[in-house]
Amino acid sequence: MTRLVYGAFIVLLTAFVLSNIGQVVRVLYFVPEAAGARAITNAPCKKSLEAVATGLENAVAAAAAARNADAAESAYRAKKTEITPDWSEAERACAEAENGPEALAAMTRLDRAAEAAARRRGEALAPVRREVDSFIR
Numbered sequence: 001m002t003r004l005v006y007g008a009f010i011v012l013l014t015a016f017v018l019s020n021i022g023q024v025v026r027v028l029y030f031v032p033e034a035a036g037a038r039a040i041t042n043a044p045c046k047k048s049l050e051a052v053a054t055g056l057e058n059a060v061a062a063a064a065a066a067r068n069a070d071a072a073e074s075a076y077r078a079k080k081t082e083i084t085p086d087w088s089e090a091e092r093a094c095a096e097a098e099n100g101p102e103a104l105a106a107m108t109r110l111d112r113a114a115e116a117a118a119r120r121r122g123e124a125l126a127p128v129r130r131e132v133d134s135f136i137r
Contacts, residue, residue: 042097048090052107055083056114063118067129072122076115 040046059079066072090107094100 040094040097040099040103042093042100045090045094045097045100045103048086048093049103049107051086052083052090053110055080055086056107056111059083060114060118064121066118066122068126069119069122072118073115076118080111080115 040049059076062079063072063076066075091104094104097103
């Protein structure tokens with residue numbers, strides 16, 4: 001009886017492991033069915049999202065030169081206000097687009113993460129910049 005239980009266990013475990021391996025191989029080496037399903041096909045939505053993404057990258061670049069965390073955050077927000085019309089256009093254009101709300105949510109997450117990263121970077125670099133300034137000035 002014990003052999004039967006162990007045998008059933010090994011068979012089920014082997015089936016489970018092979019199933020997992022098959023799923024991983026399918027995702028890694030073959031194109032998933034939904035790979036292109038999330039792409040935005042609405043041209044105005046896509047164009048406005050690209051403008052917002054470029055604006056956010058420019059805001060990150062502007063914050064990179066800041067001397068401390070507060071200055072980095074201020075620089076990021078100041079640069080971000082320049083893309084407010086683009087953001088409004090993206091919200092309008094993507095409201096009804098397929099996957100538009102998900103794309104806007106992803107853009108909002110990018111905005112929050114970029115702002116937090118700019119602040120952290122300013123905090124991390126501030127002491128080093130002060131040390132360098134002590135030698136230069």
